[in-house]
Amino acid sequence: MEWYLPVIWAGLIGTAVMLYVVLDGFDLGIAILFPTTADESERDQMMNSVAPFWDGNETWLVLGGAGLWVAFPLAYSVIMPALYLPVTLMLLSLIFRGVAFEFRWVAKPKHRIWDLAFWLGSTTAAFSQGVILGGLIQGVKVVDNQFAGGPFDWLTPFSLMCGAGVVVGYALLGATWLVFKTEGAVADRARRQAKTLLLCLLAFAALVSLWTPYAHPRIAERWFTPSNLLLLWPFPVLTAFCGYMVWKRLHGNHEFTPFAFTIAIFLLCFLGLAISNYPYLVPPGLTIWDTAAAPSSHIFVLIGVSFLLPMILFYTAFVYWTFRGKVKADSGYH
Amino acid sequence: MEIDAFLLSRIQFAFTISFHIVFPAFTIGLSAYIATLLGLWLKTGDQKFHLLARFWTKIFAVSFAMGVVSGIVLSYQFGTNWSRFSAVTGNVLGPLIGYEVLSAFFLEASFLGVLLFGWKRVPPWLHFLSAVIVAGGTALSGFWILSANSWMQYPVGHEVRDGIAYPVDWMKIVFSPTFPLRYAHMMTAAYLTTAFVVLATGARHLLAGHRTESARTMVRMAILMIALTAPLQAVIGDFHGKQTAIYQPAKLAAIEAHWDSSKPGALVLFAWPDEKAELNRFEIAIPGVASLLTHGSMDALFKSLKDFPREDRPPVLIPFFGFRLMVGLGTLMILFGWIGAWLWWRGRIFESQRWLWIAQYTWPAGFVAILAGWFVTEVGRQPWVATGILRSKDAVSPITTAEVAISLALFVFVYCVVFTAGILLINRLIAKGPDEISHEDPPEQPSKRPLKAAQAPASAIFGDGHPGDDKIQPAS
Numbered sequence: 005m006e007w008y009l010p011v012i013w014a015g016l017i018g019t020a021v022m023l024y025v026v027l028d029g030f031d032l033g034i035a036i037l038f039p040t041t042a043d044e045s046e047r048d049q050m051m052n053s054v055a056p057f058w059d060g061n062e063t064w065l066v067l068g069g070a071g072l073w074v075a076f077p078l079a080y081s082v083i084m085p086a087l088y089l090p091v092t093l094m095l096l097s098l099i100f101r102g103v104a105f106e107f108r109w110v111a112k113p114k115h116r117i118w119d120l121a122f123w124l125g126s127t128t129a130a131f132s133q134g135v136i137l138g139g140l141i142q143g144v145k146v147v148d149n150q151f152a153g154g155p156f157d158w159l160t161p162f163s164l165m166c167g168a169g170v171v172v173g174y175a176l177l178g179a180t181w182l183v184f185k186t187e188g189a190v191a192d193r194a195r196r197q198a199k200t201l202l203l204c205l206l207a208f209a210a211l212v213s214l215w216t217p218y219a220h221p222r223i224a225e226r227w228f229t230p231s232n233l234l235l236l237w238p239f240p241v242l243t244a245f246c247g248y249m250v251w252k253r254l255h256g257n258h259e260f261t262p263f264a265f266t267i268a269i270f271l272l273c274f275l276g277l278a279i280s281n282y283p284y285l286v287p288p289g290l291t292i293w294d295t296a297a298a299p300s301s302h303i304f305v306l307i308g309v310s311f312l313l314p315m316i317l318f319y320t321a322f323v324y325w326t327f328r329g330k331v332k333a334d335s336g337y338h
Numbered sequence: 339m340e341i342d343a344f345l346l347s348r349i350q351f352a353f354t355i356s357f358h359i360v361f362p363a364f365t366i367g368l369s370a371y372i373a374t375l376l377g378l379w380l381k382t383g384d385q386k387f388h389l390l391a392r393f394w395t396k397i398f399a400v401s402f403a404m405g406v407v408s409g410i411v412l413s414y415q416f417g418t419n420w421s422r423f424s425a426v427t428g429n430v431l432g433p434l435i436g437y438e439v440l441s442a443f444f445l446e447a448s449f450l451g452v453l454l455f456g457w458k459r460v461p462p463w464l465h466f467l468s469a470v471i472v473a474g475g476t477a478l479s480g481f482w483i484l485s486a487n488s489w490m491q492y493p494v495g496h497e498v499r500d501g502i503a504y505p506v507d508w509m510k511i512v513f514s515p516t517f518p519l520r521y522a523h524m525m526t527a528a529y530l531t532t533a534f535v536v537l538a539t540g541a542r543h544l545l546a547g548h549r550t551e552s553a554r555t556m557v558r559m560a561i562l563m564i565a566l567t568a569p570l571q572a573v574i575g576d577f578h579g580k581q582t583a584i585y586q587p588a589k590l591a592a593i594e595a596h597w598d599s600s601k602p603g604a605l606v607l608f609a610w611p612d613e614k615a616e617l618n619r620f621e622i623a624i625p626g627v628a629s630l631l632t633h634g635s636m637d638a639l640f641k642s643l644k645d646f647p648r649e650d651r652p653p654v655l656i657p658f659f660g661f662r663l664m665v666g667l668g669t670l671m672i673l674f675g676w677i678g679a680w681l682w683w684r685g686r687i688f689e690s691q692r693w694l695w696i697a698q699y700t701w702p703a704g705f706v707a708i709l710a711g712w713f714v715t716e717v718g719r720q721p722w723v724a725t726g727i728l729r730s731k732d733a734v735s736p737i738t739t740a741e742v743a744i745s746l747a748l749f750v751f752v753y754c755v756v757f758t759a760g761i762l763l764i765n766r767l768i769a770k771g772p773d774e775i776s777h778e779d780p781p782e783q784p785s786k787r788p789l790k791a792a793q794a795p796a797s798a799i800f801g802d803g804h805p806g807d808d809k810i811q812p813a814s
Contacts, residue, residue: 056451059406063447067439069414074436077428084417084424085735091418092745095411096752102407103756106400110763151421155741298429298504305433305440312440316448323448326459 009303010296013075014285016309020071022274024064026177026267031058033178035101035126036171037197038119046190047119053185053331055105060320062102074305078149078295079285086144086151087136087158094132100125130174131167138166141216141281143288162215169208173270176201180250180263187330198254198262206247209273213240216280222288223280236279243272344734346742347419350749352716354411356709357753361405363708366480366525367532368398369473371559372453376466390552391469392457393772394536397764399454404760406447408753419742420723423733427724430496430503430511431486438482446475477525484524488517490724491715492585503727516585519578520715526571527711530671531704533563537678538701539768541694552772554688557697561682564675572668576631583632586725587641588650589718592657594628599642603628608662611654616644652720660714667707674700 031054041047054061073080084091104122108115139158146152179201182194217224227236246268253261283291296302372394379387413435416424424432452460452468460468489495495510496503505511540556582590590596595611595618596603605627609618626636633640643651674696681687688694723730 056455059403059447059450060444062406062410063439063444066410066413066443069417070432070435070439073417073424073428074432077425077432080417080428081421081425081735084414085421085737088418088735088737088741088745091414092748095414096748098410099407099752099756103400103403103760106403107759107763110396110400110767111759149425150736152736155738297432300505300508301429301433304505304508305436308437308440316440316444319448320444323451326452326456 006299007293009299009306010075010292012306013071013296013302014283014292017068017071017075018274018278020064020067022271024061024068025274026270027057027061027064029130029174029270030054030177030181030263031061032101032126032130033174033176034182035122035178036130036175037178037182037194038123038126040193040197041190043189049186049190049331050182051105051108051122053182056323056327058102058105060323062098065098075297075302076285076292076295077297079290079292082144082146082149082151082286082290082295083140086153087139089155090132090135090139090158094129094136097125097127097129097132101129127171130171134167134170135163137170137277138163141166141277141287142219144286146286146289149290162219165208165211165215169205169212172201172204172208176205177263177266177270180254180266183254184259184263185331195254199251202247202250202254202266205269206244209243209269212273213276220280220288226280239272239276239279243269243276246272341739343419343737343739343742344731346739346746347734347737348730350419350742350746351415353746353753354408354415354749355716356712357757358405358408358412359708359712360705361401361408362476362480363524363528363531363705364535365398365402365405366473366476366528367530368394368401368535369469369476370529371532371536372398373466373469373473374559376462376469380462380466386552386555389772389774390555393552393767395454397767399450400760400764400767402446402450404757407756411749417735418745419735419737420733421735423723423728426501426728426733427490427503430489430493430505433505433508434482434486434489434512438479438486442475442478442482446472446479449475480524480528481521484521485512485514485517488514488520491520491719492516493724493727498727503724516578516581519574519581523571523574523578523711526567526574527704527708529563530567530571531708533560533567534671534704535701536560537564538698539771541697542768543771544688545691545694545698548771550688557678557687557694558682561675561678561687564671565679568668568672568675572672575665575668580632583640586718588643588646588652589657589715590632591641591643591646592652592654592718593661593714595654595658596628596640596642597644599639599645601639602626602637603632603640605631606658609658611658613654650721652718656717657714660710660717664707664710664714667703667710671703671707 034050034054038047038050041050069080072083100121102125104118104125108118108122111118135158138160142158142160142162144151144153145157176198179194179198183191183198186194217227226232246265250262250265250269253265281287283293285292285295372391375387375391375394378384379391449468449471452465453472456465456468489511492514493503494514495505495507497506498504536556537560540553540560543553544550544557579590579593582593594603595606595609597616597618602625604623604625606618606621606623609621609623611618629638629640630636632638643654678687678693678697681690681693719725721729721731723733
């Protein structure tokens with residue numbers, strides 16, 4: 005009982021974070037690509053392709069945060085102060101990104117400032133998320149179950165590189181989403197951009213895969229112990245294969261598959277990071293069992309999760325299905 | 339007072355939550371109003387309701403976006419600035435917030451997309467259902483938040499081991515004693531707040547002399563809501579006050595600036611409470627009335643501030659003045675709503691320029707009252723963050739003063755820019771008003787209208803006396 009509850013919850017939060025990264029990833033990515041066109045109707049089209057979904061997408065971030073508090077209150081209380089500045093920066097950026105969706109329409113024709121807010125907010129949010137990820141992977145100083153480091157502990161070349169990597173990754177998700185959901189000039193340009201972005205993302209993935217085992221012996225041990233190596237070799241191979249598939253499918257007339265394979269790359273990278281760090285939730289000291297909430301709290305919410313989560317997935321699918329098909333230039337409600 | 343991470347974190351939390359609370363309060367009421375309008379449209383086929391629903395949906399979208407982004411900030415601040423609070427109460431409060439996200443947050447966020455963009459994508463009944471779901475989601479969100487807040491005010495159903503709270507009885511935790519009235523008080527406040535915004539908008543258009551049809555409907559619907567809800571709110575508030583005497587006597591003593599428990603409580607109309615000298619200066623008070631209101635007898639004694647050690651007393655000034663502001667506004671709301679209802683009954687509502695002129699400026703009433711009430715209840719809980727379990731000063735994160743100073747400055751800057759822009763944009767939408775009723779370009783019809791006969795009563799209440807005037811006949 006006491007053993008498996010934290011494992012279930014780690015899986016759940018991992019799923020929530022993964023869903024967040026994929027879902028909000030593509031709508032942040034679209035904003036990151038915003039400056040690559042100055043054409044009004046093209047920007048409208050890009051924004052409209054995500055407008056009905058962004059709010060639901062972002063809710064997974066709230067679930068990730070709240071879920072961490074529900075299931076691992078101690079981890080939450082250590083991670084948040086440790087990453088105080090990047091978390092704050094992320095929240096402030098998301099404010100600009102979120103309000104831009106509505107403000108931009110109402111402000112027309114004087115909406116350039118909200119175009120800028122949309123792009124800058126999304127790019128900074130993506131970058132901060134990467135920095136948060138990097139800051140967590142590289143480890144947090146903990147004494148007596150409290151964060152005991154300084155305000156800039158997170159600021160390292162590694163975390164900055166993770167930030168850049170996430171920006172590129174989200175941009176790729178955004179580009180392949182546009183290939184899927186739009187047509188004409190927007191889709192054509194996205195197809196071209198996706199290729200460059202794909203190469204950059206794969207380079208970042210390779211860099212992280214080499215950097216983390218080099219810097220952290222525990223991660224090197226996890227991956228390169230012969231018995232584990234036998235089990236884990238498919239990860240890099242599959243990632244390379246998915247990268248190849250994205251590249252190939254971008255050349256044909258395929259619309260959905262480049263997006264699907266990009267998601268697969270994200271999934272593999274995420275699993276790779278989870279394998280590197282399991283069972284630590286706050287590396288290098290606190291495991292999921294060290295930080296778990298009381299079993300009664302775990303069970304109480306798990307009951308709700310077991311029937312609410314399927315419902316959420318069902319109506320999320322319903323919303324995506326409702327707004328299926330290509331986005332035309334004039335399909336806003338405004 | 340020393341400027342440290344604790345003080346700055348308190349300022350930051352107060353600042354961000356004060357901004358935030360305005361939007362959920364407005365959107366809880368507005369989503370219910372939009373659902374009502376769409377329901378009336380489905381039932382009557384009257385295009386006026388459809389245009390009004392579209393109009394308010396645009397305003398709803400802008401407000402909701404601001405509510406969402408400022409709410410996400412709050413959910414993370416528990417961790418960034420109040421990590422000890424998160425660690426100590428996480429076993430109890432984490433699940434409540436978790437349930438909010440799972441049961442309400444996703445519901446609102448997902449169906450918001452259908453509500454905003456589904457006008458032509460889904461059949462009218464499903465669009466209406468989405469509006470109902472969004473309204474239900476916002477109300478459910480309030481349920482969990484108020485549940486969590488009520489537990490912090492008066493914790494039950496838990497036990498403390500090694501300084502950490504552990505849940506014992508979930509039913510007791512979710513439905514802690516002060517929760518039902520607190521929730522009712524908040525929900526009524528939300529509906530009332532929205533009603534005043536709708537009223538002011540209608541009045542503004544009537545005075546400007548345009549779009550009288552939809553403007554009249556707005557004014558009528560708002561008066562109906564205010565005249566019924568404002569007195570109800572006073573009753574709920576009164577019960578809530580009596581309950582505070584039982585569960586949070588220190589808070590009540592601060593609200594009443596009641597220093598001496600050997601005397602019955604006087605109803606202090608105005609005073610300047612002096613916390614150092616433990617007395618009120620320039621007091622204007624009616625003896626015994628506070629005792630009468632709380633305990634039903636002029637001679638009843640109740641706990642005073644001096645019954646609590648100084649370190650356990652809440653600050654007095656904010657609860658004292660906040661409460662008076664809230665009650666004063668509430669009284670004005672009742673008065674204004676009833677005068678409006680009386681004018682309506684006499685058939686003079688749209689001729690009374692004076693009443694309409696005041697009405698257009700009443701839109702902030704609900705917001706100010708909510709903020710005042712929220713200040714009363716939150717400051718009145720001090721010095722505890724979770725009463726009896728954790729003091730606010732022990733709840734703060736191990737972060738530096740500089741970090742909080744930077745974040746606070748950024749929050750103030752960003753909120754001022756973003757929310758000023760938002761309010762200006764909302765004002766722009768309001769000034770523009772709903773689209774004119776057009777007979778050439780009717781919206782899609784409600785596909786199946788079950789009760790044609792039901793048109794009459796709805797028009798009699800909300801129409802302008804010429805039922806059938808602007809009805810659009812079903813396409814099929």
